[in-house]
Amino acid sequence: MPFQRYLLGLGFLSPALLVLAGLFLMPVALTGIIAFTNMSISTGVSGGAHVITGNLLTGLRDDGVEPAALDRLAETVFEVTPEALARARAAGVDPAFVADIEERLVGRRFTDGRAFERELKGLPHRPRAIRDLKVAADLFGASILNTRFADAAAARQAVVGVLPDAPEATVDRIVAASYTGWQWTTGNFARLLSSPDTLRLIVNTVFYVAATLSFTVFVGLFLAIGTFYLPPATAGVFSVLWLLPRLTPVVLYAVMWKWFTWEGGFVYTAAEALGLPAFNYMKGSVPTAWTIVILVNGFIGASFSMILFSSALKAIPIQQLWASEVDGASRWQQVRYIVLPQLRWPILFVVSYQTLSLLSSYQEIWLTTNGGPGRTTSVWALESFNTALNNYTGDLQYGLGAAMAVMLVVVGVTLSVIYLRLFRFDDLVGRPKIEF
Amino acid sequence: MRLTICDFTKTFDRTTVIKDMNLVVEDGEMLALLGPSGCGKSTTLFAVAGIHRVDGGAILFGKRDVSHLPSQKRNVGVVFQNYALYPHMTVFDNIAFPLTIRREGKADIDRKVRAIAELAHIGDLLARRPSQLSGGQQQRVALARALVRQPDVLLLDEPLANLDARLRLEMRSEIRRIQMETGITSILVTHDQVEAMSMCDRIAIMDQGAIRQVATPSEMYRQPASRFVAGFLGNPPIVFLDGEVTGDGGFASRGVSLPLPGRLRHLEAGRPISLGIRPEHVGTSGGARVSGQVVFVEPQGRETLFDIELEGGAILRSIQPAGDDARVGDRVDWAVDSDRLLVFDRHGNAV
Numbered sequence: 001m002p003f004q005r006y007l008l009g010l011g012f013l014s015p016a017l018l019v020l021a022g023l024f025l026m027p028v029a030l031t032g033i034i035a036f037t038n039m040s041i042s043t044g045v046s047g048g049a050h051v052i053t054g055n056l057l058t059g060l061r062d063d064g065v066e067p068a069a070l071d072r073l074a075e076t077v078f079e080v081t082p083e084a085l086a087r088a089r090a091a092g093v094d095p096a097f098v099a100d101i102e103e104r105l106v107g108r109r110f111t112d113g114r115a116f117e118r119e120l121k122g123l124p125h126r127p128r129a130i131r132d133l134k135v136a137a138d139l140f141g142a143s144i145l146n147t148r149f150a151d152a153a154a155a156r157q158a159v160v161g162v163l164p165d166a167p168e169a170t171v172d173r174i175v176a177a178s179y180t181g182w183q184w185t186t187g188n189f190a191r192l193l194s195s196p197d198t199l200r201l202i203v204n205t206v207f208y209v210a211a212t213l214s215f216t217v218f219v220g221l222f223l224a225i226g227t228f229y230l231p232p233a234t235a236g237v238f239s240v241l242w243l244l245p246r247l248t249p250v251v252l253y254a255v256m257w258k259w260f261t262w263e264g265g266f267v268y269t270a271a272e273a274l275g276l277p278a279f280n281y282m283k284g285s286v287p288t289a290w291t292i293v294i295l296v297n298g299f300i301g302a303s304f305s306m307i308l309f310s311s312a313l314k315a316i317p318i319q320q321l322w323a324s325e326v327d328g329a330s331r332w333q334q335v336r337y338i339v340l341p342q343l344r345w346p347i348l349f350v351v352s353y354q355t356l357s358l359l360s361s362y363q364e365i366w367l368t369t370n371g372g373p374g375r376t377t378s379v380w381a382l383e384s385f386n387t388a389l390n391n392y393t394g395d396l397q398y399g400l401g402a403a404m405a406v407m408l409v410v411v412g413v414t415l416s417v418i419y420l421r422l423f424r425f426d427d428l429v430g431r432p433k434i435e436f
Numbered sequence: 437m438r439l440t441i442c443d444f445t446k447t448f449d450r451t452t453v454i455k456d457m458n459l460v461v462e463d464g465e466m467l468a469l470l471g472p473s474g475c476g477k478s479t480t481l482f483a484v485a486g487i488h489r490v491d492g493g494a495i496l497f498g499k500r501d502v503s504h505l506p507s508q509k510r511n512v513g514v515v516f517q518n519y520a521l522y523p524h525m526t527v528f529d530n531i532a533f534p535l536t537i538r539r540e541g542k543a544d545i546d547r548k549v550r551a552i553a554e555l556a557h558i559g560d561l562l563a564r565r566p567s568q569l570s571g572g573q574q575q576r577v578a579l580a581r582a583l584v585r586q587p588d589v590l591l592l593d594e595p596l597a598n599l600d601a602r603l604r605l606e607m608r609s610e611i612r613r614i615q616m617e618t619g620i621t622s623i624l625v626t627h628d629q630v631e632a633m634s635m636c637d638r639i640a641i642m643d644q645g646a647i648r649q650v651a652t653p654s655e656m657y658r659q660p661a662s663r664f665v666a667g668f669l670g671n672p673p674i675v676f677l678d679g680e681v682t683g684d685g686g687f688a689s690r691g692v693s694l695p696l697p698g699r700l701r702h703l704e705a706g707r708p709i710s711l712g713i714r715p716e717h718v719g720t721s722g723g724a725r726v727s728g729q730v731v732f733v734e735p736q737g738r739e740t741l742f743d744i745e746l747e748g749g750a751i752l753r754s755i756q757p758a759g760d761d762a763r764v765g766d767r768v769d770w771a772v773d774s775d776r777l778l779v780f781d782r783h784g785n786a787v
Contacts, residue, residue: 317520319517319520320521320522322482322485322487322507322514322516323520323522323581324522324533325487325507326485326486326507326513326514327533328508328537328585329508329537337522337533338522341522342523342524344524
């Protein structure tokens with residue numbers, strides 16, 4: 001009955017598959033797609049229009065487009081057309097003055113603003129104030145600079161109108177560059193590879209993961225073994241105390257650390273009273289900021305590993321400990337030769353699980369130092385989050401952030417595969433015990 | 437080395453489980469601590485090992501008082517019921533552990549481990565891990581580990597309890613062989629009378645935290661000091677009849693009358709006593725006779741076990757070489773070996 005068996009298996013798996021698809025595969029796929037675009041807050045996530053801006057022209061000039069053509073694109077042309085006259089009337093320019101313009105200048109075209117203004121000054125109903133005259137003159141000006149064109153064809157027409165004798169390639173280049181929507185690109189990865197910030201971020205991330213992980217494993221081991229040898233009541237009190245970081249909601253936990261380390265906080269006040277350097281430890285210096293980042297995350301990890309190690313310790317039969325004492329082992333030798341070797345798998349598990357979760361977790365850092373002072377305690381995941389979703393200037397770069405996230409996923413998946421081999425996952429998943 | 441337990445008292449959470457216990461195990465002797473579950477035999481063993489603290493009295497190895505030494509300093513070898521082998525070490529490392537801890541030389545360790553493994557017949561298993569061994573092999577490894585550093589005392593805590601019946605028979609003689617070859621003073625804790633009787637020079641029988649009798653196996657079987665000892669030893673178990681002494685040096689109870697053993701004929705009439713009758717003393721030979729009806733037959737292969745109901749309602753047990761001479765419902769008239777009857781007073785002490 002293989003079919004029936006597969007169906008039952010699928011039935012059991014379906015909730016997990018749904019969760020996997022919705023919460024892992026889809027976001028990963030979307031991130032993967034966005035990583036190959038230049039999406040940002042200015043391109044938007046839907047389509048765009050064509051706009052030639054001053055910045056664009058500067059960029060094109062830097063890229064080697066003929067400067068003369070670009071200058072002409074930037075020029076304003078004054079043309080007395082019926083539309084422009086209507087615009088002037090609607091704007092409240094003296095009707096008599098408008099009538100003068102219509103009568104004497106209709107159909108005329110000026111490429112120089114001064115020349116047009118001179119003509120206007122010669123009209124009988126010209127305004128007294130020069131300012132009013134300039135306002136009126138501006139109403140006849142038109143430029144393709146900062147004009148929105150709905151599609152590439154309209155933009156091309158406008159550019160060709162200004163530059164009738166420009167080569168085809170130049171026009172194409174200008175039109176393509178004027179697109180404001182997102183485009184496919186591998187530029188994000190190129191930028192990450194070439195940016196000097198990348199190396200610093202990687203060093204920061206490796207340091208953060210390694211230091212926090214060591215704290216987690218060593219403190220967890222110390223606590224688990226310590227409480228294992230304590231009388232049960234005392235051990236219970238210690239265990240509960242050390243569980244608090246894990247039990248406390250993360251935001252509250254971060255706020256408590258701030259109370260602890262900021263100006264006027266507990267440590268600050270204590271240090272001041274003792275004559276030790278007192279400052280905002282969280283943001284005041286790089287070593288204290290790193291210490292706090294590692295402690296904040298390490299305490300949470302330590303309570304997690306303490307639980308795991310404690311339960312593994314309780315699984316060691318008491319007779320083995322007795323036997324080792326009878327065999328002459330001191331407490332330290334007992335821990336070294338009997339207890340620790342049997343904690344090998346839980347330690348490996350904590351190391352692998354915590355590496356992955358530390359690599360991708362940034363919330364504690366975000367809520368405490370937020371990568372500061374400067375960007376000294378920023379890590380890859382936090383930087384990715386800030387780039388894509390939480391930029392102070394509001395310039396959210398979805399594409400670049402997604403590219404960073406994709407690299408994190410690649411590293412994470414590679415590490416998981418290594419760890420699964422280390423754990424001999426195929427051994428863990430044995431043959432089913434129930435036969436259908 | 438002679439082991440002396442002197443006025444030993446053990447208390448758990450203010451409950452005294454063993455009070456003023458005295459016991460001597462002679463040099464090279466193997467002594468069984470036999471008793472029902474919870475009688476304190478393992479507690480005594482662990483106190484000798486130093487795993488449990490001594491709350492009163494003294495424990496001496498030879499002339500050395502070890503009462504307050506930690507187990508690391510006592511030089512005892514212990515075999516635990518579940519063997520307590522270190523699962524992450526090979527057999528070699530398990531056996532070598534006590535020597536490694538003492539930082540003995542590599543060559544020395546290698547020589548000693550191989551010698552003791554040879555003695556325990558596990559010389560070819562040294563590279564394996566405990567999980568790759570059968571129960572009997574694990575047992576041998578545990579024994580080798582306990583013996584490798586030549587302990588003053590070898591302590592065995594129910595070493596055969598986790599083995600199947602066949603292996604148990606094999607290991608019984610193996611442990612005894614190894615103990616005799618090494619000549620190490622040993623204590624065996626067991627609840628199995630057959631183990632105790634077959635493996636040990638002497639048995640100390642315990643009940644409710646006290647030693648009831650210390651004797652050689654056959655002496656204890658033939659002359660139990662109390663009704664408890666008589667009832668604990670023997671399979672199928674002894675039958676007790678409560679009654680009193682009659683004028684002519686006999687015993688009467690609920691329609692049964694039997695002569696007392698010759699040495700007890702002088703007991704005064706009317707004294708309440710109880711009679712212990714072992715199954716092997718009914719139905720084979722002897723001067724007295726009982727008659728009754730067979731109510732139960734249990735063939736055991738070489739022998740057959742009968743329950744017979746006497747006229748007064750009392751039930752006697754008899755074990756006889758197999759034959760098909762009696763069936764359920766048959767009336768029988770069988771001999772009783774009255775000289776081997778056991779007699780206890782009102783308090784359960786042997787008369």
